[in-house]
Amino acid sequence: MLDDTEISARLAELPEWRLSGREIRRTVAARDFPTAIRIVNDVAARAEELDHHPDIDIRWRTLHFALTTHSAGGLTEADFALAADIDRIAADYAK
Numbered sequence: 001m002l003d004d005t006e007i008s009a010r011l012a013e014l015p016e017w018r019l020s021g022r023e024i025r026r027t028v029a030a031r032d033f034p035t036a037i038r039i040v041n042d043v044a045a046r047a048e049e050l051d052h053h054p055d056i057d058i059r060w061r062t063l064h065f066a067l068t069t070h071s072a073g074g075l076t077e078a079d080f081a082l083a084a085d086i087d088r089i090a091a092d093y094a095k
């Protein structure tokens with residue numbers, strides 16, 4: 001599990017993400033509902049590759065992602081790696 005200093009350093013490189021308790025969270029506003037679902041599908045595929053899975057709340061075209069490492073009871077490198085991938089996927093669909 002990462003300590004507070006390590007978490008702050010990684011969050012500084014991921015400006016879309018906010019710390020909330022033992023999770024990091026971000027919102028993605030897709031252009032429409034089908035695009036939101038494509039983003040979810042791409043994130044799901046990446047999560048399977050990494051064997052690390054986000055909590056996802058789908059509200060029409062707005063997605064809320066929350067990342068934590070359940071087995072560690074807090075944030076680990078795996079959360080920040082997946083966060084960076086979610087940012088790349090969201091950016092691809094914003095073009």
Ligand SMILES: C[C@H](O)[C@H](O)[C@H]1CNC2=NC(N)=NC(=O)C2=N1
Pocket residue numbers: 051052053054067068069070071072
């Ligand atoms: C067996 C498998 O590796 C574990 O259940 C994985 C799967 N995906 C996971 N995802 C997340 N976010 N936290 C975990 O602890 C976790 N554990």
